[in-house]
Amino acid sequence: MNKNTQGPTRRQFAGSLALTVGGLAAGSALQGETPQQSTQQPPPAKPGDTRTALHQEVELAASASRIEGALLDAKQFAAFTGLAATIDPREGGAFSLFGGVIVGRTIEIVSGQRIVQAWRPTHWDPGVYSVVKFESRPSGSGTLVVLDHTGFPAGDYDSLSSGWYEHYWEPLKKFFA
Numbered sequence: 001m002n003k004n005t006q007g008p009t010r011r012q013f014a015g016s017l018a019l020t021v022g023g024l025a026a027g028s029a030l031q032g033e034t035p036q037q038s039t040q041q042p043p044p045a046k047p048g049d050t051r052t053a054l055h056q057e058v059e060l061a062a063s064a065s066r067i068e069g070a071l072l073d074a075k076q077f078a079a080f081t082g083l084a085a086t087i088d089p090r091e092g093g094a095f096s097l098f099g100g101v102i103v104g105r106t107i108e109i110v111s112g113q114r115i116v117q118a119w120r121p122t123h124w125d126p127g128v129y130s131v132v133k134f135e136s137r138p139s140g141s142g143t144l145v146v147l148d149h150t151g152f153p154a155g156d157y158d159s160l161s162s163g164w165y166e167h168y169w170e171p172l173k174k175f176f177a
Helices: 010-030 064-072 074-081 157-176
Strands: 053-060 094-097 102-110 114-121 130-139 142-150
Touching: 053 157, 064 074, 064 102, 064 114, 064 130, 064 142, 064 157, 074 157, 142 157
Parallel strands: none
Antiparallel strands: 053 142, 094 102, 102 114, 114 130, 130 142
8 A cells, every 4th residue: 555545643633642632622711611720819919018038237336246145145135125034055955035025945045246046926826936037247346246137927927026126126326325
């Protein structure tokens, strides 16, 4: 038999079938017969609702070692916040701040430069921790503290952002004045 007079080969038939089925499916979708799901999310109620990280910089009239002491010494922490604190001031050490409202562990300490903590308010779901990093940089006669707080649940940005100023930065400014 002449190859040109034979019908399509199995490979050609399979390819043709795939194109036909694909074309039918595409045609159905174009005609609106197949419901399409939107991947677009509705906009959040407030811009802060989806943010899970924050960055703040504050100048304090103290040396990096004094700031480190206030953040890692339970007596000094309680003195500037007015609330009880328990702090093991070593890498891996646990802490409980503001009368037990915030708990976590200190992950890294580079004296005079950086403190990194696994940090969580106790009202978050069990096992949910964020990462808080305090970096100290000399600035004039004091220290610039750079805070990066990452990995917190969506929806908590606004309260955490204002909370850092209300519960840390303003009290520390008074403490070092």
